[in-house]
Amino acid sequence: MTKIEEIKLEDLKPKKFIEQKINEISSIIGSGLAINALSGGVDSSAVTMLGHKALGEKLKTYFIDNGLMRQDEPGYVVTLFKKLGVHVEILDAKKEFFNALKGLTDPEEKREAITQTFYKNVFGQLVKKSGAKFLLQGTIYTDVEETIAGIKRQHNILEQIGINTEESFGYKVIEPLIQLRKTGVREVAKALGLPEKVYKRPPFPGPALVARVIGEVTPERVETVRKATKIVEEELSDTKAFQYLAILHEDRVTGIRDGKRDFGLQIEVRCWESKDALKGTPTRLPYDTLDKLAQRLTTEVAGVVSVTYNITKKPPSTIEAV
Ligand code: XMP
Numbered sequence: 001m002t003k004i005e006e007i008k009l010e011d012l013k014p015k016k017f018i019e020q021k022i023n024e025i026s027s028i029i030g031s032g033l034a035i036n037a038l039s040g041g042v043d044s045s046a047v048t049m050l051g052h053k054a055l056g057e058k059l060k061t062y063f064i065d066n067g068l069m070r071q072d073e074p075g076y077v078v079t080l081f082k083k084l085g086v087h088v089e090i091l092d093a094k095k096e097f098f099n100a101l102k103g104l105t106d107p108e109e110k111r112e113a114i115t116q117t118f119y120k121n122v123f124g125q126l127v128k129k130s131g132a133k134f135l136l137q138g139t140i141y142t143d144v145e146e147t148i149a150g151i152k153r154q155h156n157i158l159e160q161i162g163i164n165t166e167e168s169f170g171y172k173v174i175e176p177l178i179q180l181r182k183t184g185v186r187e188v189a190k191a192l193g194l195p196e197k198v199y200k201r202p203p204f205p206g207p208a209l210v211a212r213v214i215g216e217v218t219p220e221r222v223e224t225v226r227k228a229t230k231i232v233e234e235e236l237s238d239t240k241a242f243q244y245l246a247i248l249h250e251d252r253v254t255g256i257r258d259g260k261r262d263f264g265l266q267i268e269v270r271c272w273e274s275k276d277a278l279k280g281t282p283t284r285l286p287y288d289t290l291d292k293l294a295q296r297l298t299t300e301v302a303g304v305v306s307v308t309y310n311i312t313k314k315p316p317s318t319i320e321a322v
Helices: 014-029 042-058 073-083 094-101 107-130 141-148 165-169 182-191 208-212 219-239 287-300
Strands: 034-037 059-065 088-092 134-136 172-174 243-248 253-257 260-273 304-309
Touching (some): 014 042, 014 134, 014 172, 014 182, 034 107, 042 134, 042 182, 059 073, 094 107, 107 165, 165 172, 208 243, 219 243, 219 260, 219 287, 253 304, 260 287, 287 304
Parallel strands (some): 034 134, 059 088, 134 172
Antiparallel strands (some): 243 260, 253 260
C-alpha cells in the first residue's frame, strides 16, 4: 500500500493543484476512455469538472440512480451540470441495489453490498460496454483514514485496503482528491468554477440513505427517511451547521394517532458542528426549531410517532448511524 501524503489546507494552492491534476489525468488516460459517477456532492462534482477539463469527451459521466438518493436528486444534478456544459447520463440501477440489500441488517454488510453492487455489477457492466479502462472518483483523505482506523468501511475505499480493482472489477481507479480533506475540496471546487450551492453543500455519504436506515433497507423504509431528510434539510439549512440529517430507527414505539394506539416509527434528528467530520458536536438548536421538526415529521411522514434529537458528540457517536 502506498502512503498517501495529505495536502494541508494552508499548503493548498487551488489553481496550481487543478493544473497539476489535469496534467496527471490526461497523461494517465492518454487516448483512452474514462468514466465517473457523479452523485451531486462536492467531491464527485469537483472530480467531474477536473475530469472534463482534462479529458473532454473522453470522460463519460453517469448519475447512478440507486434509489437511495435524496428527493429529486437525479433531475437536479443533470440540470445543474448541463448548465456547466457537462452531459450526465442517468443509469437506473434501483433494482440491483435493493436486491443486494434485501435481508441485510448488519451495518458493515450493508456497506459491503453497496460497494459490490456499485463497483462490480453496475460499473463492471458499464466498463465492459463502453470500453473504458479507468474510473475517476472523488475519494478524500478522511475516507481513507476512517477505513484504515477500522471505524467504518467507507464504500469507496478499495486499493488502500488491498483490493486490486483491475483484477476484481476490470478497471483502474484514479483518485485526484485523495490528498485533500473536505475544506480543501471546497476550495478546489470553487476554483473550478462550480456554483456556491455545490461547493458549500453539506456532505452526503456515498452509501446515501442506507447510512441512515437502521435495520433492513427496503424501498418503503428509504422513502420514509427520504421524506424526513427533506424536512430536516428545509428546517436546518439556515443553521449553517456542518451536516444535518434524519435517521430511521428499527424499533417501533407505541404512540397515539386519531385517539387510538399506533405502534409507529421513530425518527432521530442529528445536526453537527464539525471541521472535517473526524470529530463532531451536536448543534445547540433552539427548542422552537426542535418543536417544529417534531410537528412536521409526525404529521408529514406517514407512520412516525416519535422524534428524538441526538445530543452525543463524535466520538463515541459517528455522524451517520450506519
Ligand atoms: P461518520 O458517519 O463515519 O461520517 O462519522 C463521517 C463523514 O463521512 C460521511 N460518510 C461517508 N462518505 N462514503 C463517503 O464518501 C462513505 O461510505 C461514508 N460514510 C459516511 C458522513 O456523511 C460524514 O460527513
